[in-house]
Amino acid sequence: MKRTGSHHLGLATYDYEGIVDFYTRVLGWEIAWQDLMTGPDGTVHMKHVFFDTGDGSYVSYMCPTADMPNFPKKWATDINSGLGVMNGAYHFAFWAESVEELEQQQARLREHNHPVTEIIDHGWAKSIYFRAPDGLQLEFCVTTRKLTEDDKLLKHRYQPGNPIYRERPDLVARDAAILGMPADRLIAIFGSRELETQFAHEKQ
Structure with missing residues (x-):
């Protein structure tokens, strides 16, 4: 099958x-x-x-509807807060066919004044993150390279993220709010020059 x-x-x-x-x-x-x-x-x-x-x-x-029996009128539609887990633990990612399409999706969201993150490089894929009106975290994602046997191994990996986070604290604050994480954590994961240097040394 x-x-x-x-x-x-x-x-x-x-x-x-x-x-x-x-x-x-x-x-x-x-x-x-x-x-x-x-x-x-x-x-x-x-x-x-x-x-x-x-x-x-x-x-x-x-x-x-209001006539639906035995159903709450309000609930945690973002899923994560209702379960008491970290923001983004449950999220849904949709395909982008290319980096250009990812940029187009980002531009469309911004044209409609809808908050969306900068493009974040995960090392094998690039993503933008945003939220539906109900708070659910959504993502557009494009795979940027062929995955290897090494990629299958469970280990800590460097994510390039986006270097703009090192220079623009206003963007850090905005995107941290979209992702639902503290600003210092966003910097540590997606904008840390120290991590970049560390992983460069490990590859030597």
Whole structure:
């Protein structure tokens, strides 16, 4: 059997209109499917939508109505805070086909005044991070090189990050807020000259 990626991600929101606006207007995705889920008496209990990501997969959201029984009116839609884990532990990354497309996605978000990070280099992939209106952390990511046998080994690895973080504390503060981490941690992971020097020596 051919192994494939996900058909769709299933998420939940209590702000249906806000989610539809974000994915269609800001990200530019099209609605592929919508339906209403009803109870035995015909009362609408749930709104349901699928967004076409453009690569053959979908992102879906369910949104309970006020008539939905035994369902909370509010919950931690960002997932992480509800579980008490660190920000970004649960997040969802979408494909970018090239660095140029990654830059285009970043530009589109900024054109809509939606907070988005600088491009961050992970050493084998590059990413931008942002949040949906419900607080869920999202990402566009492009693979930038072929992975090797060494990449399969579990060990500490240097991430180039983005050198601009060393020079622009205003960008550090902004992107740390988007990522939900302290500014000094962002610098330590993605902007540390000391780490760059350390790993350069280790390779010699």
